[in-house]
Amino acid sequence: xxxGTLAAGLVLLIVGSIGLxxxxxxxxxxxxxxxxxxxxxxxxxQFISPKVPVRIQFYAFDLQxxxxxxxxxxxxxxxxxxxxxxxxxRKEDVSYDELRDWLTYKQNRxxxxxxxxxxxxxxxxxxxxxLPLVTILNSLRFMPQALQRFASAALAAFxxxxxxxxxxxxxxxxxxxxxxxxxxxxxxxxMVYTDFIGVLAGLNNTYDGVYTISAGLRDxxxxxxxxxxxxxxxxxxxxxxxxxxxxxxDGSLAPPFLNKSALLPAFISDICRSLYGVFDSxxxxxxxxxxxxxxxxxDRLLANASENPDNAGYCTPAxxxxxxxxxxxxxxxxxxxxxxxxxxxxxxxxLAAPEIQASVRGLYPDDRAHRTYVDIEPxxxxxxxxxxxxxxxxxxxxxxxxxxxxxxxxxxFYPMLWINESAVVDVDTASQLRDLLLTPQLVAKIAxxxxxxxxxxxxxxxxxxxxxxxxxxxKTTQADSSPxxxxxxxxxxxxGVSVGGDGSVNCAVTEAGSEVxxxxxxxxxxxxxxxxxxxxxxxxVATA
Numbered sequence: 197x198x199x200g201t202l203a204a205g206l207v208l209l210i211v212g213s214i215g216l217x218x219x220x221x222x223x224x225x226x227x228x229x230x231x232x233x234x235x236x237x238x239x240x241x242q243f244i245s246p247k248v249p250v251r252i253q254f255y256a257f258d259l260q261x262x263x264x265x266x267x268x269x270x271x272x273x274x275x276x277x278x279x280x281x282x283x284x285x286r287k288e289d290v291s292y293d294e295l296r297d298w299l300t301y302k303q304n305r306x307x308x309x310x311x312x313x314x315x316x317x318x319x320x321x322x323x324x325x326x327l328p329l330v331t332i333l334n335s336l337r338f339m340p341q342a343l344q345r346f347a348s349a350a351l352a353a354f355x356x357x358x359x360x361x362x363x364x365x366x367x368x369x370x371x372x373x374x375x376x377x378x379x380x381x382x383x384x385x386x387m388v389y390t391d392f393i394g395v396l397a398g399l400n401n402t403y404d405g406v407y408t409i410s411a412g413l414r415d416x417x418x419x420x421x422x423x424x425x426x427x428x429x430x431x432x433x434x435x436x437x438x439x440x441x442x443x444x445x446d447g448s449l450a451p452p453f454l455n456k457s458a459l460l461p462a463f464i465s466d467i468c469r470s471l472y473g474v475f476d477s478x479x480x481x482x483x484x485x486x487x488x489x490x491x492x493x494x495d496r497l498l499a500n501a502s503e504n505p506d507n508a509g510y511c512t513p514a515x516x517x518x519x520x521x522x523x524x525x526x527x528x529x530x531x532x533x534x535x536x537x538x539x540x541x542x543x544x545x546x547l548a549a550p551e552i553q554a555s556v557r558g559l560y561p562d563d564r565a566h567r568t569y570v571d572i573e574p575x576x577x578x579x580x581x582x583x584x585x586x587x588x589x590x591x592x593x594x595x596x597x598x599x600x601x602x603x604x605x606x607x608x609f610y611p612m613l614w615i616n617e618s619a620v621v622d623v624d625t626a627s628q629l630r631d632l633l634l635t636p637q638l639v640a641k642i643a644x645x646x647x648x649x650x651x652x653x654x655x656x657x658x659x660x661x662x663x664x665x666x667x668x669x670x671k672t673t674q675a676d677s678s679p680x681x682x683x684x685x686x687x688x689x690x691x692g693v694s695v696g697g698d699g700s701v702n703c704a705v706t707e708a709g710s711e712v713x714x715x716x717x718x719x720x721x722x723x724x725x726x727x728x729x730x731x732x733x734x735x736x737v738a739t740a
Contacts, residue, residue: 425465460472488571522552567585
């Protein structure tokens with residue numbers, strides 16, 4: 197029975213050891229079956245039509261002192277919002293190149309206003325900078341000063357044209373038809389083809405480009421990596437080859453089996469450049485159903501070019517670098533032949549140079565509320581939560597072009613609004629992912645641990661019992677083969693006298709008339725008085 201128990205323990209140990217060795221390869225195989233972008237997998241379904249709800253929120257900066265700003269004072273703004281829209285994404289015109297394991301698609305984005313998640317209707321108006329006017333004035337800067345003043349005066353004569361009008365959130369965000377641009381189209385049709393302008397003008401129910409990415413069937417570590425954007429691996433906006441490279445995924449995919457030292461590159465079409473994220477912390481999602489890894493952009497991404505030479509390539513034109521915390525989008529955001537002087541930053545000028553933060557009153561940068569974060573399930577690489585934050589500013593350059601509108605205006609980066617694009621995993625999606633990948637992993641770990649632990653315990657106990665039994669058997673054998681300890685036997689006149697080890701005396705009668713050869717010696721060994729004493733203590737002995 198004990199031998200059988202020992203054998204069972206050894207079997208459990210062997211099974212546990214095999215499971216321990218096979219665990220990682222089997223786990224990797226199982227994960228890869230679900231994350232590759234092929235028809236029928238959970239990852240493909242989520243990729244084509246994301247189930248995680250996406251929201252885009254606009255926070256408008258309402259200017260409180262437009263007259264004072266025109267006369268040279270600092271802007272004082274009050275944040276209003278959020279104004280929330282549902283962002284519906286879907287991949288269209290999807291094709292798969294089996295030879296290269298590439299997936300090509302276009303991504304459509306549609307925005308639907310959600311009044312119940314907003315502070316007011318998106319028709320609410322606020323005082324902000326005049327985007328089309330500033331765009332035209334910016335283009336005048338390259339003309340002779342006399343011509344700049346003439347053009348500025350002509351624009352000022354245009355009815356109701358002001359540097360700081362009141363516009364609706366919807367118009368500023370998604371665009372509106374502007375009468376000044378309509379006039380510009382009539383005057384210079386070769387440069388201005390449209391009168392429609394806005395921060396996200398032309399991006400509602402449209403595509404941001406054509407993506408070609410790795411499907412991850414052959415090399416999962418390159419899953420989602422962009423191989424081409426609009427047919428090319430590079431852009432033409434920036435002043436260096438490195439800055440123009442399209443690197444990373446589109447931000448919605450990450451490679452599996454992440455480690456915390458990983459750098460996660462992503463190409464963001466909204467700002468025409470690639471960024472990368474580094475590990476920040478671990479966070480719970482969906483009420484604790486999942487434990488995710490949070491990645492964020494490091495501070496050096498927005499450092500001045502003198503502090504981070506990699507940023508020199510984003511100075512446009514070359515050598516024209518902005519202060520820390522600002523990112524020039526003038527080349528990226530164009531209105532036909534005109535450059536819109538848009539400068540991006542983090543909300544409330546977070547991480548911007550001190551002089552930039554001090555140039556506007558009413559801003560309160562917060563490291564947690566205003567950074568960009570991506571939350572990833574590290575085993576599968578699934579991007580389950582996103583908080584992409586971006587502030588849109590207009591560069592206002594004091595000079596002759598502004599003479600008719602604001603002769604005392606100080607040069608500044610004026611904040612118009614900031615955007616929070618977020619996606620938070622819902623309980624159903626989190627449960628589905630947990631049941632598909634994480635629960636089997638947990639069960640396998642528990643089974644291996646139980647097998648190893650129980651096998652070790654059973655083997656140890658069985659071995660101990662076997663050793664104990666052997667020891668007992670050895671003692672029994674030794675006792676059977678040894679004489680009685682301490683016994684001394686003498687025979688006196690036919691009476692056997694034995695003295696035990698405990699001092700007790702036993703007597704027995706030998707056969708009648710038997711002669712004991714050494715009786716005399718025995719009597720001599722025991723003195724006469726001692727013999728009489730011994731016999732007196734014994735019971736009477738019957739004679740034959």
